[in-house]
Amino acid sequence: QLRKGKDGSVMKIEVKGRDDAIKLAAQLGEVDLTEYGVTASIAKTMDTAAQVAVAAGLEALKNAKLVRGEYGDASSWRLPDKLQESTGVVYASSFPALDAAIGEVMRLLKTRSLSQASSAALILELRRRIQEASKDQMDAENHPIENGHSLEDEELIRSLEQCLDGDKKEAEAPFVFDRKFLFRVLVLGNAQLAQMVGARGPNTQTNAACAGTTQAIAMAYDMLCAGRAERVIVISGDNASSDTLMPWLGNGFRALGAACTGGRV
Structure with a gap:
C-alpha cells in the first residue's frame, strides 16, 4: 500500500498483518423495493446500488409532493400524466453492477475450488504445521495436550472443521447460472426508475468517481437550461463496502493510499 508523508513524500509499504488492514467501513442495509x-x-434484476438509488428517487418524488407515494401501491408512485414528458432522470454510480458481476463469479469459483479440495487433507496439514510450530512451547510450559496439540489449538481445529464441512456442503450444490445476470450487470437504474414513475424526459447515467453526483446535478442543470426538461430526478448509488466488493475496492483504495487503516477515527 502507499503511505503518504506530511511532506508530500510517498512510500510503498508491504502489508504484513491486521494492523495494515482497513478496520472500519460503513455498509448499506437491506433495501426492499x-x-x-x-x-x-x-x-431482482437490480443490484443493491441500483435499488438504493431507485428507492432514493422514489422518496424524493414523495418529498416533493409530486406523487402520493403509498407503500405497497406501485401506481401511487407514478407521476401525473402532465408531468411525465417533462421529467428527466440522471443516475450516477462509480462502480455500477460490480457487486452483481463479482458476486456471480465468486459464487462459481467457490463451487469449483471447494468441490475439488479435500477438507480432510487441509485439516491434516493444519494439524501437522501447528504441531511443528508449537511442540517445543507446549513441552516447556507443560500445557494440556490432546492428539499432540494444546487444547486451545484443538478447539480451533474443530471450529475450522465445522466451517469447512459447511462450505463443502454448499459447494457440492451444482452451480446454476442466474438467468437475470445480464439485467443485473447492465447499468439501468435510471431507466428502471423512469419506467416506474413514468418519466419520459431525457434519461442518462454518468460515472465521475467521487464527483459523480456533483456531475449528475450539473447535467440536470444543463437539461433544465436547454429546455429539455422542467424537472430532473438525480439519483446516485454505490455499494463499494459490501462483503463482495470490499476485498477488491477496499484494497484498491488502500493500494492508492486513499484509505484509512486506523481502528479509531
Missing part, C-alpha cells in the same frame, strides 16, 4: 409496489421479479 417490493415495499414500493415493485414486483420481486423486477427488483
Whole structure:
C-alpha cells in the first residue's frame, strides 16, 4: 500500500498483518423495493446500488409532493400524466453492477475450488504445521495436550472443521447460472426508475468517481437550461463496502493510499 508523508513524500509499504488492514467501513442495509409496489421479479434484476438509488428517487418524488407515494401501491408512485414528458432522470454510480458481476463469479469459483479440495487433507496439514510450530512451547510450559496439540489449538481445529464441512456442503450444490445476470450487470437504474414513475424526459447515467453526483446535478442543470426538461430526478448509488466488493475496492483504495487503516477515527 502507499503511505503518504506530511511532506508530500510517498512510500510503498508491504502489508504484513491486521494492523495494515482497513478496520472500519460503513455498509448499506437491506433495501426492499417490493415495499414500493415493485414486483420481486423486477427488483431482482437490480443490484443493491441500483435499488438504493431507485428507492432514493422514489422518496424524493414523495418529498416533493409530486406523487402520493403509498407503500405497497406501485401506481401511487407514478407521476401525473402532465408531468411525465417533462421529467428527466440522471443516475450516477462509480462502480455500477460490480457487486452483481463479482458476486456471480465468486459464487462459481467457490463451487469449483471447494468441490475439488479435500477438507480432510487441509485439516491434516493444519494439524501437522501447528504441531511443528508449537511442540517445543507446549513441552516447556507443560500445557494440556490432546492428539499432540494444546487444547486451545484443538478447539480451533474443530471450529475450522465445522466451517469447512459447511462450505463443502454448499459447494457440492451444482452451480446454476442466474438467468437475470445480464439485467443485473447492465447499468439501468435510471431507466428502471423512469419506467416506474413514468418519466419520459431525457434519461442518462454518468460515472465521475467521487464527483459523480456533483456531475449528475450539473447535467440536470444543463437539461433544465436547454429546455429539455422542467424537472430532473438525480439519483446516485454505490455499494463499494459490501462483503463482495470490499476485498477488491477496499484494497484498491488502500493500494492508492486513499484509505484509512486506523481502528479509531
